[in-house]
Structure formats: C-alpha cells, structure tokens
Amino acid sequence: MDAYDQLVQLSNLIGQDVSLVQPGGGNTSLKQDEVDFLGRPTRALVVKGSGTDLRTITRAGFTHLDHDRLLALAQFEDLTDEAMTAACRQAMLFPDRDPAPSVETLLHAILPARVVAHTHDIATMSLTDTRFPERFVQAVYGDDVAIVDYVRPGFPLARQIACLPLGPRVQGLILVKHGLVAWGDTPEACYASLLNLIARAEVFLTPRPLLGVVPKPDLSALLPAIRGELCRRERVVLHVDDDPAIVAKISDPRFVELAARGVATPEHILRAGKMPAIVRTVADVAALPTGPVPDAVKIVAIPGGALVGAAYNSASARTAVISYRTVLETMENAEGIDQFAFLTDEQALEMETWPLERRKIEARIRRPFEGRVVVVVGAGSGIGLATAMAFQRAGAHVVAADLMPPALGDLPHAVDVRDEASVATLIEETVRAFGGLDVLFYTPGATPHLHGVEEMPLTEVVRQLEVHYIGAVAVTRLAAQVMIRQGIGGRLIYNASKAAFAPGRQAAAYGASKAALAHYARNVANELGQHKITANYVNADMIDTPLFRRLIAERAAGDGVSEAQVIERYRARSVTGDVLIPPQAVAEAVLWLATDAAAFTTGCVLTVGGGAEAFPR
Numbered sequence: 001m002d003a004y005d006q007l008v009q010l011s012n013l014i015g016q017d018v019s020l021v022q023p024g025g026g027n028t029s030l031k032q033d034e035v036d037f038l039g040r041p042t043r044a045l046v047v048k049g050s051g052t053d054l055r056t057i058t059r060a061g062f063t064h065l066d067h068d069r070l071l072a073l074a075q076f077e078d079l080t081d082e083a084m085t086a087a088c089r090q091a092m093l094f095p096d097r098d099p100a101p102s103v104e105t106l107l108h109a110i111l112p113a114r115v116v117a118h119t120h121d122i123a124t125m126s127l128t129d130t131r132f133p134e135r136f137v138q139a140v141y142g143d144d145v146a147i148v149d150y151v152r153p154g155f156p157l158a159r160q161i162a163c164l165p166l167g168p169r170v171q172g173l174i175l176v177k178h179g180l181v182a183w184g185d186t187p188e189a190c191y192a193s194l195l196n197l198i199a200r201a202e203v204f205l206t207p208r209p210l211l212g213v214v215p216k217p218d219l220s221a222l223l224p225a226i227r228g229e230l231c232r233r234e235r236v237v238l239h240v241d242d243d244p245a246i247v248a249k250i251s252d253p254r255f256v257e258l259a260a261r262g263v264a265t266p267e268h269i270l271r272a273g274k275m276p277a278i279v280r281t282v283a284d285v286a287a288l289p290t291g292p293v294p295d296a297v298k299i300v301a302i303p304g305g306a307l308v309g310a311a312y313n314s315a316s317a318r319t320a321v322i323s324y325r326t327v328l329e330t331m332e333n334a335e336g337i338d339q340f341a342f343l344t345d346e347q348a349l350e351m352e353t354w355p356l357e358r359r360k361i362e363a364r365i366r367r368p369f370e371g372r373v374v375v376v377v378g379a380g381s382g383i384g385l386a387t388a389m390a391f392q393r394a395g396a397h398v399v400a401a402d403l404m405p406p407a408l409g410d411l412p413h414a415v416d417v418r419d420e421a422s423v424a425t426l427i428e429e430t431v432r433a434f435g436g437l438d439v440l441f442y443t444p445g446a447t448p449h450l451h452g453v454e455e456m457p458l459t460e461v462v463r464q465l466e467v468h469y470i471g472a473v474a475v476t477r478l479a480a481q482v483m484i485r486q487g488i489g490g491r492l493i494y495n496a497s498k499a500a501f502a503p504g505r506q507a508a509a510y511g512a513s514k515a516a517l518a519h520y521a522r523n524v525a526n527e528l529g530q531h532k533i534t535a536n537y538v539n540a541d542m543i544d545t546p547l548f549r550r551l552i553a554e555r556a557a558g559d560g561v562s563e564a565q566v567i568e569r570y571r572a573r574s575v576t577g578d579v580l581i582p583p584q585a586v587a588e589a590v591l592w593l594a595t596d597a598a599a600f601t602t603g604c605v606l607t608v609g610g611g612a613e614a615f616p617r
C-alpha cells in the first residue's frame with residue numbers, strides 16, 4: 001500500500017466519524033513526487049476534489065497539482081475568487097482527468113508537512129464557538145498549536161496562514177469558529193496527531209446539556225404544511241429525525257435563543273442554513289423566514305416533535321440534520337465552558353452567498369422530478385413497475401407500494417388497498433420519510449375472471465371493486481389531505497384501462513370497476529381543482545403486462561383458440577396495428593400528467609394503445 005492509498009484510507013476514516021467531519025466537509029492532502037502529463041518530474045500536491053465526500057472518496061476523487069505553482073500564489077496579498085480558481089486550474093497536472101480542486105487547496109499547499117488533514121470536529125469547534133476562543137485554546141494546548149482568527153475560507157484563510165510564524169513545536173492550527181488542521185510525515189502520523197489534539201480538547205470540555213420536555217405536536221399536520229411552505233421557494237423533500245435525545249435538546253427553553261446565534265462552522269451554513277427555523281404550530285409555518293438564497297431554511301426544529309432537514313433531495317436533507325446534530329453538541333460544550341457564539345451576521349451572510357460554496361450545491365444535474373415525492377400503488381409489476389422506474393430516473397423520490405413490497409424506489413412498501421389501516425400506514429410513512437407527497441399514481445390490478453352476464457358471481461364484482469375502485473377512494477382520501485395541507489397542488493393519476501370505456505366480453509365486473517374508477521377521477525378533478533390538484537386517468541389498452549398476458553391465456557382457454565390467435569384478434573381492433581405495447585409507453589404518459597406542463601389538464605383521459613372501440617367519448 002503506497003502513501004496515496006494510505007491517504008484514501010485516512011480520508012475515509014475521518015469521513016466516517018461525524019464528530020470529525022459532517023458529510024461533504026473537511027479535506028485531506030499529500031505532497032509527493034509525480035510526473036505530469038508530459039512525463040516531467042513534478043512536486044505534486046494531491047488534494048481532495050471539490051464536491052467529493054471523505055466518507056467515500058477514492059483515489060479518483062483527488063486532484064493533482066503543481067505544488068510550486070500553488071506556493072507562488074501565496075505571495076499575492078489578495079486574490080479574487082476568479083483569479084484563485086483560474087490559477088488553481090492552471091496548476092492542475094491532469095486538468096482533463098481530475099475533479100476541480102477544493103476551495104482549501106492553497107491552505108494545504110502552504111503548510112510544509114507532507115500529509116495534512118482539516119476537520120470540522122466538535123471538540124475544537126466547541127472551544128472556539130465561544131466568546132473567548134484564544135483563552136480556551138491556550139488553556140488546552142499552550143503553544144503546541146497556532147490559532148488562526150476567523151476569516152472567510154478560501155484565499156483569505158490561506159493568506160492568513162501563510163503569514164503565521166510556525167515554529168517546530170506547532171502540531172496543528174486551530175481555526176477559530178471553523179475547525180482544526182493537523183499534519184504528519186505519513187497519513188498514519190497525521191491521524192495520530194489529529195486524534196491526540198482532539199482528545200486534549202475533549203478532556204477539557206464539560207458539556208451543559210440541553211434538555212426539555214414539551215407536548216408532542218401533530219407531525220402529520222405540521223410536516224406537509226412545512227414542506228409546502230418551503231416548496232414555494234424551491235422544491236424540497238424533508239428528512240425527519242425524531243430521536244428522543246435530539247428532540248429533548250430542541251425542546252429546552254434555552255434552545256430558541258441559542259439557535260439564533262448560528263451554527264458551528266462556516267460549511268454548516270451551506271449544509272444546514274445560517275440558523276434553524278422553529279415551528280410549534282401550523283400558524284408558525286406561514287412565518288418561516290426567507291433569506292438571500294432560496295434554500296435559506298434548511299433546518300426546521302419542532303420542539304417536542306422532530307428535527308427536520310429540507311433540501312432538494314433526501315440525502316442532502318439528511319446531511320442538514322447530521323450537521324445540525326453536530327451544532328447541538330457544540331452548543332452544549334460551548335455553554336459548558338462559556339457561552340456559545342458564532343460568526344457575526346455579516347460574516348455569516350458572506351458565507352451564505354459565497355459563489356464558490358454555493359456551487360457545491362448548485363452545480364448538479366437538475367432532473368425534472370427533483371424534490372418531488374411520488375407514490376405508485378401497484379408498483380410490483382407491469383405498468384406500475386415501469387412508471388415507478390421512470391419517475392425514479394427523472395429524479396423523484398418514489399414510494400413503490402404493492403401487496404409484496406417491490407424491490408425499487410426510496411421507500412418500498414407493502415400495502416393492501418382493501419385494508420384501510422394498511423393504506424393509512426402507507427401515507428403516514430410517506431409523510432414521515434419525505435414530508436409530503438406530490439404525485440399519486442394508482443394502478444393496482446386484479447386480473448379479471450371471465451364470466452358471462454348470466455353467470456357473473458357477486459364475489460367477482462366485489463373483488464374487482466375493492467381493488468380498482470374502493471382502494472382508490474381510500475388512498476386518494478389520505479393523499480388529498482396531505483396535498484391540501486401542503487397547499488402547492490398535486491397530481492392524482494389513475495389507471496382506468498380500456499375496460500372503463502369499452503365493454504369487454506365476459507368482463508363486466510372488471511370493466512364496471514374501472515368505469516367506477518374513471519368516474520371517481522372526474523369527481524376528484526371537480527372537487528380538488530380549487531386546490532390546484534389535478535386528477536386524470538389513463539386509458540391503457542393492450543399493454544404487455546403480466547395481467548394482460550393472463551387475460552389472453554384465459555380468453556384463449558375459454559374460446560378454444562391459441563393465445564397467438566387471441567393476440568391477432570387484438571391486433572385487428574388496434575388502429576395502429578400495435579399490440580403488446582411496452583408499459584414504458586404508459587409510464588411516459590403518466591410522467592407527462594405529473595409535470596408542471598400538465599397543470600391545466602384535469603378530469604381527462606389519456607389513451608395509450610387501444611382501438612377505435614376504446615376512444616373515450
């Protein structure tokens with residue numbers, strides 16, 4: 001294992017410990033001799049690439065730069081972001097291969113040590129997120145570390161470090177209200193020094209716990225209201241943390257005032273917002289603050305209820321929560337030795353709007369259903385499966401539900417639409433997982449058993465009605481409640497199938513249940529339009545699904561013909577001559593009905609496949 005592999009290992013070790021760095025934060029580097037793309041020997045700085053994560057970084061996540069060219073930059077008194085970024089790019093040894101270098105690249109270049117690690121650790125943040133950082137750093141470390149007053153990360157911070165006299169005794173840098181920099185000759189030595197410095201701070205700290213008890217508010221009402229309000233600025237999903245230990249901290253009477261003082265390190269502003277919003281009732285939701293950036297509110301604390309993260313996807317919402325849990329611990333520690341104190345408003349605003357940090361969250365591939373929550377009932381096979389997969393590819397968070405939980409989506413879920421309690425659990429868990437829902441696609445299917453009118457058993461009628469109609473009413477009722485609480489509209493889409501419009505021989509029970517569903521969708525469209533919730537249905541015919549294949553087999557057996565002959569009969573009534581149409585075609589239609597472009601289309605049927613007999617009229 002070479003030093004580079006050891007650097008990767010060191011990075012992963014640091015990244016996996018949230019008390020050292022929170023997702024996306026911190027950085028590491030190594031200086032070593034390399035050759036550039038022309039084969040010329042070069043002293044290289046190998047540093048974490050921007051947008052990578054120490055938890056999962058591999059060799060490919062690091063950028064290789066010409067160390068001498070970086071050192072020359074440190075001679076400048078001031079450099080704009082543009083100049084620094086361009087100069088770092090020019091110093092890259094493999095500009096076509098490597099990721100853009102970290103905004104802290106110069107900090108790593110300036111320090112002479114071979115291996116350098118920078119953390120946003122709770123221990124040293126607790127010493128400096130106070131009113132008297134120097135006093136506490138001195139008490140813990142004496143002259144074994146150098147203290148760096150707060151300046152904005154990037155060039156100003158690197159410049160400040162370049163001007164420091166670093167004696168041979170100095171083992172690390174304490175960055176005030178930011179974190180720690182440790183180093184060593186090898187990754188192993190760097191890690192040992194890092195842990196030693198942190199242990200020394202931990203011994204010094206005596207936390208003053210936050211602890212409170214307030215009645216539990218109704219989260220099922222609050223979460224959709226919060227999500228809806230935040231979505232007016234930018235589509236978000238929520239991550240809900242109701243760990244009792246965390247809920248107790250945000251329920252402490254002191255929390256409101258402490259929260260207003262800020263977070264623990266500048267990167268938390270990017271990940272968790274400048275300060276959390278506190279919501280106790282639905283009335284508080286309307287007063288959620290706005291800021292200079294659209295995602296200003298990334299943490300909502302609900303005393304007695306939950307700590308909630310909000311972001312354009314679930315992983316980022318979770319990162320917000322992880323970061324804020326770190327803030328809570330830092331607060332308790334800082335209050336134990338002094339008073340918790342963070343940046344000034346001007347400093348925090350500078351970070352909140354700093355383009356080089358913003359690019360970390362903005363430079364992403366935006367997908368059409370990013371930040372949207374889609375529930376697909378009947379996602380186990382056929383049309384439901386194809387549609388759930390299409391929504392997922394389009395960036396939605398998908399709750400895929402069926403009798404057996406399908407192996408896809410962010411939240412595979414077992415549901416029996418004939419059981420009201422089972423349906424209630426599905427919607428509750430969707431809200432608990434993402435804060436609400438935007439789209440419901442209802443497509444569970446019960447294969448028809450063919451009987452003539454004079455023999456149709458009522459059990460078959462009931463079986464069909466339960467799955468196609470009554471289940472739809474049960475799911476819609478609860479989904480609509482969530483959508484109305486969100487107040488940002490919604491999309492209800494049903495698979496009515498061709499049978500709703502054209503009677504199939506011996507399929508009266510199936511057809512009537514689908515006709516009931518289609519008519520129900522029209523009622524839904526009428527009543528919920530005032531909430532900007534649309535309801536539409538798909539006339540899907542001759543789609544290649546397991547249900548349609550079973551129907552073909554049953555017709556063939558009943559009529560004493562081959563399955564191929566039945567298929568040819570279907571082909572004869574298709575105006576385009578297509579039969580066994582891929583379910584992806586239906587998925588595309590459903591996705592369109594779920595877009596913003598379909599906002600003015602409601603109470604409508606969209607036909608996919610089908611012959612002239614099934615043109616709805």
Ligand code: ZN
Nearest residue numbers: 026118178179
């Ligand atoms: Zn940092």
